[in-house]
Amino acid sequence: MTGFIVDSVDEAVDAVNRIGELDRARRREAFERRFTATRMTDEYIEVYQELLASKG
Numbered sequence: 001m002t003g004f005i006v007d008s009v010d011e012a013v014d015a016v017n018r019i020g021e022l023d024r025a026r027r028r029e030a031f032e033r034r035f036t037a038t039r040m041t042d043e044y045i046e047v048y049q050e051l052l053a054s055k056g
Helices: 009-017 024-034 037-055
Strands: none
Touching: none
């Protein structure tokens, strides 16, 4: 497990109390896969290209 999704303050408090259940290595792997500068830059370029194409 890499995180919790919560819908309320009470659920958030419960999630904080369960933080020890999260796998540190899996969280790091998910972060590296989803939030690298290269990946984010590539996606920004993709969005900009789509916006430019829709103006034509």
